[in-house]
Amino acid sequence: MKAVVIKEFGSPDGLGVVELGEPVAGGGQVLVDVEAAGVAGGDVLIRRGALAAYGFRTGFVPGGEVAGTVAAVGAGVDPGWVGRRVWAFTGTGGGYAEKAVVVLRDVVALPDSVAAVDAVTLGSAGVVGHFGLAQARFAAGESVLVRGAAGSLGIATVQLAARGGASVVAVTTSSAERGRRLRELGATHVLDRAGVGDGPEAYDVIIDVVAGDGLMLDRLAVNGRLVIVGAVDGPPPADLGARLMAAFRKSLTVATFSADTVPAGALQAVRESSLLTLKSVVHQVLPLAEAAEAHRQMDAGQVFGRIVLTV
């Protein structure tokens, strides 16, 4: 089968299409004929080599979520799955390929009404949006700021905060046009990356996809909660602890959230509802062989929503 591998960490040119042996579904697994694979910010961090400490090696196939059709099942899996359209979480990688093996607990039957290209923008993003807001103990009537809202995680979070009854859904984004599109998805206020815009000064909840030195701790209201769900701009500032203590009298909370911590049963229900109820924003559909071009666009900051690779 054809797959895209990281031949060299660094620039998108290090991605290449190779011929690999077809994977085989083991016990509790299914083999998916991939129709679409999402290109996520996390894939970009891995390809750049920013996550080298986690043990990624050359030859790694990126891609954390796919949609397609079950081609075969491993031991212990109902053969009735064969031929069913599915969305599947492949983990940290394995999705940029003609075929992917996934464990059954990470497979969701895909309703006919949901196209494969849309499914791979929604399944994981909805999980992070939903449980990121839960980690922040978000409640209806509170104000929310989504920092780095123009990617698939942020877009899902904006929709979920609006639907959850937030009094304010502010976003940071890099252009007025992106702000306009985010307003169509539920944002009520738009700030630039520095936090300047028409939104309030302080927020009950900040969901931060970006981290890095621009973390907006000083924009939290009293008893405010900031949850870091991504690290597009690297780790948070080294003086985070000191800043938290300097704001001691505001009783602030800073937390991280990883979907790895959500129990399997709870994950499936949220994946299913995300696929059915969230609006998908597909920036562009490219063939699998153009994965490097997809990553070039991600590096250039041109993507609103998600690029999808099709097989």
Ligand SMILES: NC(=O)c1ccc[n+]([C@@H]2O[C@H](COP(=O)([O-])OP(=O)(O)OC[C@H]3O[C@@H](n4cnc5c(N)ncnc54)[C@H](OP(=O)(O)O)[C@@H]3O)[C@@H](O)[C@H]2O)c1
């Ligand atoms: N928590 C979890 O379980 C989980 C699961 C999956 C992925 N992740 C993480 O989520 C992140 C990717 O999410 P994504 O795909 O939605 O993100 P993305 O598309 O890579 O980036 C989101 C937005 O951040 C803004 N941005 C980029 N650089 C910035 C900077 N220096 N300062 C301020 N804003 C900046 C950009 O929008 P503008 O140009 O409009 O500002 C960009 O569209 C990765 O860190 C990944 O590891 C976490």
